[in-house]
Amino acid sequence: MKPLLERVRKYGWKQPREACSIVPGKLGSKLGEYAGASVALYALHEIGEWDLPWQNN
Amino acid sequence: MAKPFPILGFDVGGTKVAVSLVLSDGTLVASSRVPNKEREPDDVLPAMVSAGKSLLADAGIPREELKAVGVCTPSPLDFKRGIVMAPPNMKMWKHVPIRDFLAEEFGVRAFFDNDANASGLAEWLFGSGVGVQDMLYLTMSTGIGAGVIANGHLLRGATCDAGEVGHMILDANGPLCNCGLRGCWEAFSGGRAIAQRMQRELADKPNSTIVKLAGSLENIDMKTLSDAVLANDPYACAVWDGMMERNAQSSPSAPSPSSAATSS
Structure with missing residues (x-):
């Protein structure tokens, strides 16, 4: 059976499709452990109390 | 670099609540689970607080070092007021002011969002979207x-x-969705919709590969479907193919x- 990326060609505009990659999530079974905390961390980022992880480097 | 600070996270789902202690550098210190299947929020909320306090105590982190609490629940919700409205798979949770309850219990600011946004944030901050x-x-x-x-x-x-x-509606004459409309992406490709479709279509086919793999009609789910696809069952492959085509149709429209x- 055809993979998703091949099928998308029929439906997606070329430019955004080629600019986009489809990747699986990395957190897997740990997603629930990070979800709630991420809500708080992002909120703290929005009010200037926490830098995004890649802004520290 | 500033010293990482602790955050408590609560991911409230239809069967359980994932409670976690996470540092701001992404370190997962510890986690636990609180059952939530068909339980009243009046029972679950104190258990969540107790679990959170235990995680802090076990890690030797004084309560005053806790920076904030984050909580996510399924939709629908009132984001501005921090209230869980009445998620379809949490029927006992009606208009529960979960954000302010947790803020009061832990004596810190609490923040609230829906579970899909929260998972997206988690993958963005610490997963594949970094x-x-x-x-x-x-x-x-x-x-x-x-x-x-x-x-x-x-x-x-x-x-x-x-x-x-x-x-998003892919076909206004498509199958009925849980939301009451017809032809939503979820009505074509959601796990519940696919399982219900297979149960309907295989009701009089007890010897089909999928029913045999599941053990009974009621046990058919997405895992059964993927197992049957791996076994090259023609019906399963056709269902899978249709689902993937709808996923391909929908993904670029998001x-x-x-x-x-x-x-x-």
């Missing part, structure tokens, strides 16, 4: 939802449902990202 400016996180499970990061910000929309991509992370 460092990108634009990302669509797709969750494809019982239902279908998304967390949208646009230009380095979470996109919520006026009513905090910008990520409800599962209810907010255009430069990177998409998926979870199933």
